[in-house]
Structures are given as structure tokens and as C-alpha cells.
Amino acid sequence: MEFFERFAIPHPSPLIYASMVAIGLVSIAIIVGITYFKKWGYLWNEWLTTVDHKKIGIMYIISALLMLFRGGADAIMMRLQTAVPENSFLDAQHYNEVFTTHGVVMIMFMAMPFIIGLMNFIVPLQIGARDVAFPRLNAISFWLFFFGAMLFNLSFVVGGSPDAGWTNYYPLASNEFSPSVGVNYYNWALQISGIGTLMTGINFIATILKMRAPGMKLMKMPMFTWASLLTNVIIVFAFPVLTIALVMGTFDRQFGTHFFTSMNGGMDMMWANLFWVWGHPEVYILILPAFGIYSEIISTFSQRNLYGYKSMVWSMVLISLFSFTVWLHHFFTMGQNAFTNSIFSITTIAIAIPTGIKIFNWLLTMRKGKIRFTVPMLYSIAFIPLFTIGGATGVMLGMASADYQYHNTMFLVAHFHNVIIPGVVFAVLAGFTYWWPKMFGFMLNEKIGKWAFWFLSIGFCLAFFPMYITGLNGQARRMYTYSEATGFGPLNLLSFFGAGLMAIAFVLIVYNVYYSFRHSPRNVGDDPWNARSLEWATHNPVPEYNFAVAPEVKSSEALWDQKKHGHKLFNKEYEEIHMPNKSGVPFIMGVLFFIFGFSFIFAIWLGVILSAIGIFACMIYRTFEQDHGFHISVKEIKETEEKFGGADK
Amino acid sequence: MKLDHSQPLEYSTDQNRLNILGFWIFLGAEIMLFATLFTSYFVYEDRIGSGPSGADIFEITPVLIETIILLTSSFTIGLAIHAMRINRTKAMTVFLGITLLLGAAFLATEIYEFNHYYHIGATLQTSGFTGILLTTLGTHGAHVTLGLFWGAMILIQIMKRGLTPQIANKSFIFSLYWHFLDVVWIFIFSFIYLKGMM
Numbered sequence: 001m002e003f004f005e006r007f008a009i010p011h012p013s014p015l016i017y018a019s020m021v022a023i024g025l026v027s028i029a030i031i032v033g034i035t036y037f038k039k040w041g042y043l044w045n046e047w048l049t050t051v052d053h054k055k056i057g058i059m060y061i062i063s064a065l066l067m068l069f070r071g072g073a074d075a076i077m078m079r080l081q082t083a084v085p086e087n088s089f090l091d092a093q094h095y096n097e098v099f100t101t102h103g104v105v106m107i108m109f110m111a112m113p114f115i116i117g118l119m120n121f122i123v124p125l126q127i128g129a130r131d132v133a134f135p136r137l138n139a140i141s142f143w144l145f146f147f148g149a150m151l152f153n154l155s156f157v158v159g160g161s162p163d164a165g166w167t168n169y170y171p172l173a174s175n176e177f178s179p180s181v182g183v184n185y186y187n188w189a190l191q192i193s194g195i196g197t198l199m200t201g202i203n204f205i206a207t208i209l210k211m212r213a214p215g216m217k218l219m220k221m222p223m224f225t226w227a228s229l230l231t232n233v234i235i236v237f238a239f240p241v242l243t244i245a246l247v248m249g250t251f252d253r254q255f256g257t258h259f260f261t262s263m264n265g266g267m268d269m270m271w272a273n274l275f276w277v278w279g280h281p282e283v284y285i286l287i288l289p290a291f292g293i294y295s296e297i298i299s300t301f302s303q304r305n306l307y308g309y310k311s312m313v314w315s316m317v318l319i320s321l322f323s324f325t326v327w328l329h330h331f332f333t334m335g336q337n338a339f340t341n342s343i344f345s346i347t348t349i350a351i352a353i354p355t356g357i358k359i360f361n362w363l364l365t366m367r368k369g370k371i372r373f374t375v376p377m378l379y380s381i382a383f384i385p386l387f388t389i390g391g392a393t394g395v396m397l398g399m400a401s402a403d404y405q406y407h408n409t410m411f412l413v414a415h416f417h418n419v420i421i422p423g424v425v426f427a428v429l430a431g432f433t434y435w436w437p438k439m440f441g442f443m444l445n446e447k448i449g450k451w452a453f454w455f456l457s458i459g460f461c462l463a464f465f466p467m468y469i470t471g472l473n474g475q476a477r478r479m480y481t482y483s484e485a486t487g488f489g490p491l492n493l494l495s496f497f498g499a500g501l502m503a504i505a506f507v508l509i510v511y512n513v514y515y516s517f518r519h520s521p522r523n524v525g526d527d528p529w530n531a532r533s534l535e536w537a538t539h540n541p542v543p544e545y546n547f548a549v550a551p552e553v554k555s556s557e558a559l560w561d562q563k564k565h566g567h568k569l570f571n572k573e574y575e576e577i578h579m580p581n582k583s584g585v586p587f588i589m590g591v592l593f594f595i596f597g598f599s600f601i602f603a604i605w606l607g608v609i610l611s612a613i614g615i616f617a618c619m620i621y622r623t624f625e626q627d628h629g630f631h632i633s634v635k636e637i638k639e640t641e642e643k644f645g646g647a648d649k
Numbered sequence: 650m651k652l653d654h655s656q657p658l659e660y661s662t663d664q665n666r667l668n669i670l671g672f673w674i675f676l677g678a679e680i681m682l683f684a685t686l687f688t689s690y691f692v693y694e695d696r697i698g699s700g701p702s703g704a705d706i707f708e709i710t711p712v713l714i715e716t717i718i719l720l721t722s723s724f725t726i727g728l729a730i731h732a733m734r735i736n737r738t739k740a741m742t743v744f745l746g747i748t749l750l751l752g753a754a755f756l757a758t759e760i761y762e763f764n765h766y767y768h769i770g771a772t773l774q775t776s777g778f779t780g781i782l783l784t785t786l787g788t789h790g791a792h793v794t795l796g797l798f799w800g801a802m803i804l805i806q807i808m809k810r811g812l813t814p815q816i817a818n819k820s821f822i823f824s825l826y827w828h829f830l831d832v833v834w835i836f837i838f839s840f841i842y843l844k845g846m847m
Binding site for chain 1: 666667668670671674675677678679681682685686689692693696697698699700773774775776777778780781784798799802803806819
């Protein structure tokens with residue numbers, strides 16, 4: 001029995017037991033359901049073993065949506081707890097766990113996979129490639145992310161959740177102040193999914209640099225591809241820092257080293273520095289692809305070419321460089337001298353310049369355009385003023401001396417939600433709606449989509465704008481309750497109401513998927529939005545091989561050239577197409593990494609050793625495997641193309 | 650699979666060229682990994698608590714032996730790739746084998762060195778300084794260990810299957826990795842050992 005005691009929840013509550021039962025029931029329901037409908041073979045052959053960038057992209061997006069609801073439930077719980085003064089829905093410890101998991105889940109397991117999912121699906125299509133450079137590695141990336149996310153979610157019911165904030169500062173995250181295994185979960189879940197993300201970064205840089213269609217020079221890439229390229233460069237240079245920081249944290253907690261302690265030469269500020277050297281670029285990893293998505297959508301629905309293409313690219317390059325030079329602004333108040341703070345204050349505020357250039361470029365793209373107010377365009381239009389408010393409050397926070405007033409208050413919480421939600425969440429929802437027909441061959445219902453948009457936007461304003469005020473009035477972040485005398489009550493209640501509207505919006509979005517699946521017409525054609533870039537030059541949904549014939553392009557708006565200027569995209573005859581074989585190894589490696597992480601968290605060394613041997617066995621199997629892929633014959637391509645009714649492609 | 654005969658074997662297919670580019674990008678990530686370790690090392694260098702400092706524990710003899718062995722192995726892997734380019738499989742396997750033996754000798758010396766630190770009371774837990782020292786050296790050592798297994802797998806494949814474009818590609822990438830570890834060692838030698846002993 002002693003062995004099993006370590007898995008107990010250190011600080012249980014009826015809510016956690018209820019979720020345990022719910023998780024158990026849902027798992028059983030899924031297993032029974034798949035068995036009943038005899039879908040195990042389908043699941044394994046079509047999804048779990050796939051190396052197809054399109055299916056991997058869809059799996060990323062499904063996982064991200066699931067995590068959105070997990071993180072959203074956390075958010076609702078926090079807003080509910082603080083809705084009225086002296087509330088006792090959650091106690092302090094639970095509140096700590098909930099804001100920690102909310103942050104980690106939303107950043108690492110919702111926003112990033114959503115972005116990477118869209119990138120997976122769209123980037124190879126936008127550059128006219130058959131797949132990514134390393135399809136097998138891409139599958140490994142996905143499964144490492146997925147099992148990292150599962151591992152993190154397990155903490156809730158086995159052993160206890162992390163409770164030191166998503167920034168996980170030491171000494172709060174040390175064994176002394178966070179004695180449960182929660183922070184170990186944090187370390188290993190982030191480590192495993194981080195390795196997956198790093199491989200994605202390598203994969204996409206190689207893909208974008210080497211696999212573009214003939215004629216697509218770097219400065220003729222669609223803007224989303226440019227954004228993805230720069231994002232992946234940031235990933236490759238930022239994630240190794242996190243890897244080391246997490247290793248040091250793991251050593252401190254599990255092997256008794258003195259990296260982030262206050263004894264024997266340890267230095268807790270080192271964690272804060274390393275974390276933010278990764279963490280600040282990380283927020284640009286989220287926002288740059290979002291900028292790319294908005295660029296595509298705004299130009300499509302304004303029916304004009306993107307204003308200032310070159311300045312768009314250069315401003316993103318500048319943002320990427322600056323992203324590594326501002327990390328210290330996250331802790332202006334933690335003991336640097338005024339000179340150091342000033343330097344980082346200047347670099348921080350300087351980022352507003354390239355970002356401002358982009359805002360003006362989008363506005364000028366819309367100027368004199370024939371704007372169509374579709375759902376993706378609504379999100380993009382709402383993004384501009386809302387994100388600008390978030391940016392302006394960011395500049396306020398960036399002033400080091402003023403930051404002493406704002407630091408650690410709800411003002412900060414309002415600021416970063418104000419950039420992340422209209423910036424990233426609106427972008428992925430816009431991209432999701434915009435590229436939906438590309439993925440599944442039918443449109444999402446516009447009417448429900450617009451309802452969801454309005455609920456989300458109004459809900460967002462109601463939820464977060466009051467926090468600016470309570471923050472300036474001194475409400476600290478991460479406090480599980482407050483007294484009535486503070487007067488924060490009414491505004492917090494308003495926030496809770498706003499959060500409720502946002503929750504309705506997300507339910508509507510999922511309902512829209514169901515509704516459109518049942519009722520949307522299936523013959524939307526290849527170009528339902530009258531779009532401009534190359535991904536719309538193939539069929540909806542995209543055939544396995546993407547393009548029957550490799551396209552030849554001459555500008556960043558290849559399809560527009562074809563439609564308006566008579567440029568011929570597809571000039572060659574059909575040829576046999578080489579495709580990579582599917583493989584179950586990436587999934588198995590994901591499972592093994594899960595066991596490895598889980599065993600390490602609980603210091604079950606036998607499990608660590610056995611799963612490590614398993615991981616190496618998979619790698620050895622891979623190196624000896626002779627896998628030359630397979631070919632799709634010309635006959636098969638012709639049949640597929642005729643089915644889509646497009647003989648010219 | 651289209652072979653481009655104007656290129657060396659390891660560059661001869663599209664996938665081969667992609668693999669090499671991808672590995673260079675991976676090495677970029679590795680540079681960041683070691684840069685983070687070195688930065689942390691410089692931070693913790695003087696934070697020795699009640700433990701020993703670098704000058705107290707570093708010994709020149711094993712460090713010099715390690716350096717000479719690893720530099721030599723970088724030379725022999727270069728010879729192996731040269732032999733591969735002029736299509737002399739036998740010579741290639743011999744040089745690759747020597748490289749791996751030298752790698753193993755390096756590792757043995759490093760284990761001796763770690764054992765020595767352990768016995769004079771400079772362990773992972775002693776202080777911030779010893780912790781980062783052993784983590785940095787250990788990360789490099791773990792890379793070498795992984796490289797030994799990787800190289801051995803490639804050696805077996807060359808002997809079983811001969812020099813195909815795929816195996817040439819793997820060998821070339823392995824040589825990039827091995828040279829990279831040597832570069833890292835030069836930094837370790839200069840900025841950890843020499844700086845610490847001065």
C-alpha cells in the first residue's frame with residue numbers, strides 16, 4: 001500500500017473527486033464507443049499512425065480545443081471564486097493550483113498547439129509542397145506534445161497539481177514551499193512537449209527554406225508562411241533555454257542540487273531569468289503566426305493585396321530579434337539597478353514600433369477595399385482596436401518606474417489577456433473558420449459564427465476591462481479572495497459575467513461545428529472565399545498528395561495571379577508521386593515518453609529505466625528500418641482529380 | 650528516388666539534402682543549449698558556498714588527456730568522411746571504429762574525473778558551482794555517450810549494407826555532430842578548466 005500512497009491527492013476536495021469520476025466515465029465511454037462502432041482499426045490506421053501533415057494538423061487542433069475547455073473551466077472557477085468578496089468556493093491552495101494550470105494549459109497546450117496545428121495544415125499548402133521535410137519527425141512532435149499535455153492533466157487527479165504559477169518561480173516552486181509532486185509534473189510535462197515543439201521548429205525551417213514551389217522566392221512567400229518561418233526560428237533558439245532551466249529545476253527538486261535555492265551558492269533569480277529568456281520569445285511564438293493569419297484574412301476579405309509586404313516582413317524580423325532582448329521587464333521590481341531597468345524599458349517600448357507598423361499596414365490594406373464582413377474578418381477587425389489597447393497598456397507596463405505601481409496587480413492580468421485573447425485566440429478562431437473548408441470541404445455556419453463572435457468580443461471586454469480598474473486600485477493578482485471593504489466586488493462580478501459570455505461563445509463554436517457538419521452544403525468548390533494565396537489552388541478537402549502537379553508561382557498571391565492575370569499555375573503533366581509510409585513508432589514513443597515522465601515525477605526508477613530503454617529501442621529500430629515510402633500512380637491521381645472535377649490541376 | 654551524381658553521395662537525394670540542413674538547424678538549437686549552460690556556469694562560477702572552487706578541484710592531467718583524445722577523434726572522423734568521399738568503405742569503417750574507440754576512452758577518462766570529484770567532496774549537491782560544473786560536463790558527456798551508440802549503429806549498417814546514399818548521409822551527419830561536440834569541448838577546456846585554474 002505504501003507504494004500507492006504517493007499517488008494520493010495531497011489536498012483533496014469533492015470537486016476533484018467528482019472530476020476523477022468524470023474522467024473515468026468519459027474514458028470508459030470513449031473506449032466502449034470506439035469498440036461498439038468498430039473504429040479501432042480506423043483510428044489506428046488513419047490517425048494514430050499517420051505522418052500526413054494535414055491529419056497531424058487536425059489532431060493538433062482537436063487537442064487544442066479540448067485543452068481550451070480544460071483551461072476555460074479553470075478560468076470560470078477563478079472568476080466564480082472572485083465574483084463576490086470572501087467567497088469560499090475554492091480555498092487558497094486550490095486557487096493556486098487552478099491559476100497555475102490555467103496558465104500552463106492555455107499557453108503550452110492550447111495556444112501553441114492551435115498555432116502549430118494551423119501551421120502544419122497550411123504552410124506546406126501555401127508553399128506548394130507535398131508534406132513537411134521530415135514527416136515522421138512531425139508525427140513524433142505531435143505525440144510528444146499530446147502525451148506531455150496528458151501528463152500535465154493527470155496531475156489534477158494523481159499526486160496533485162502544480163501550484164507555483166505558470167511562471168513557477170523559485171523558491172516558491174522548491175520542495176519546501178511546494179511539497180507535492182505538482183511542480184515535478186510541470187517540469188516533465190513541459191520538458192516532453194517542449195522537445196516536441198523544438199523538433200517542429202527544425203522541421204518547419206527546413207520545409208520552408210527548401211521545399212517552396214518553383215518561383216517562390218523568400219520575398220514572395222505568403223505572409224502566414226513568413227510568420228511561421230520566423231516563429232520557428234524563435235522556437236529553435238528559445239526552447240533549449242527552457243530545456244536547461246527545467247533540467248536545473250528537476251535536479252533541484254529531485255536530486256537536491258543548489259541552483260535555485262538560497263543556500264550553498266544557489267540563486268533563485270536565475271530561474272526567473274532563464275524562464276523569461278524563453279518565456280518572452282514564447283509569447284512572440286504565439287503572436288507572430290497570429291499576425292500572419294490576420295494578414296491573410298484581412299487582404300482576402302478587403303479584396304486587396306496586403307499593404308506594405310516588405311515592411312510587414314521586416315517588422316516581424318525586428319520583433320523576432322527584439323523578443324530576445326526584453327525578458328527582464330517581467331521582473332523590474334526584483335532588484336536590478338535603475339540603469340539595467342532603463343535599458344530593458346527602452347527595448348520593451350521599442351517593440352511597439354514594428355508592431356505599430358503592422359497595425360497601420362492592416363488598416364491601409366482595408367482602406368478603399370470592398371470589405372466582406374465574414375466571421376474571420378469580424379475577428380480580424382475587432383483584433384485591431386482591442387490589440388492596440390493591450391499594446392498601449394503594455395507600453396505603460398514597460399516603463400520601469402511606473403511598473404512598480406502596476407506590478408503584480410490585476411492591471412497586468414488585464415494587459416496580457418488583452419493581447420493574448422484578441423491577438424492569439426481571435427486569430428486561431430479566425431484561422432479555424434477561414435481554413436475550415438480547406439480541411440473538411442464544407443463551410444462553418446456564418447450566422448452561428450457571428451453570434452459566437454459577438455458573445456466572445458463583448459464577453460472579453462466585460463471580463464477584462466474591469467481588471468484594469470481594480471488593478472490600478474490595488475487588487476493583487478493571484479489572491480484567492482478579498483474583503484468587501486476593498487470595493488472590488490462589483491467589478492469582479494462584472495468580470496465573472498463577462499467570463500460567462502465567453503464560455504457561451506466557445507460552446508457556440510463547438511455547436512457550430514456540429515451544426516455545420518449536419519447541415520452545410522458539401523459542394524463549396526475549391527475557392528469559397530475568393531482567396532488569393534496558393535493553398536486555395538488545390539481541392540477542398542485537400543487530397544492526400546496536396547497538389548497533383550507541382551505549382552509554379554510568380555508572386556505571394558499565386559491564386560490571384562491565376563484568377564485575374566491569367567498566370568498558369570500548373571504546367572506539367574501528371575507524374576508518379578512519392579509519399580512517406582505511415583508508422584506506429586511515433587505513437588509508441590509518445591507513450592514511452594509519457595511513462596518515462598510519469599515514473600520520473602514519482603521517482604519510480606525502474607519505470608524510468610525501462611521506458612528509456614524502450615525509447616532507445618525505437619530509435620535503433622528507426623535507424624535500421626529501410627523505408628522508401630510508396631508511390632501514387634498516375635492512374636490513381638487522375639481518378640482522384642476527376643472525382644473533384646478539376647481536370648486542369 | 651532520384652540520384653544526383655554531380656553531388657557527393659551524402660548530398661545525392663532531395664531527402665539527404667534536407668536531412669543535412671535539418672541537422673544544421675538542430676546544431677543551432679544545440680548551440681543555444683550549451684550557451685545557456687555556459688551562461689549559467691559563469692553565473693555560478695564564484696557561488697561556491699561552503700564547497701570547493703574550480704582552482705581547488707581541477708586537475709590538469711585528465712583534462713589534457715580528454716582534450717587530446719577528443720581532438721584526435723575529431724581528426725579521425727574527418728578521415729572517415731574523406732575515405733567515404735573517395736569511396737573506400739574499408740578505410741572508412743576503420744576510421745569510424747577508431748573514432749568510437751577514442752570516444753569511449755574520452756568517456757572513461759571523464760568517468761574517472763567525475764569519480765575523483767565525488768571522492769574529494771565536489772558532488773552535484775555540494776554548491777551552485779559544483780552543480781552547474783557537473784551538469785555542463787555531464788551534458789557534454791551524455792552527448793558523447795549518445796554519439797557512441799549512434800556511431801556504432803552506423804558502423805554496423807556500413808558493414809551490413811555498404812555505402813548507400815542513406816548511410817553516407819547518416820555518416821556525414823554523425824560527423825557534423827562529432828565535430829560539434831569537439832567544438833563544445835574546446836569551450837569547456839578554455840572557459841571552464843583553464844579559466845578556473847588560472
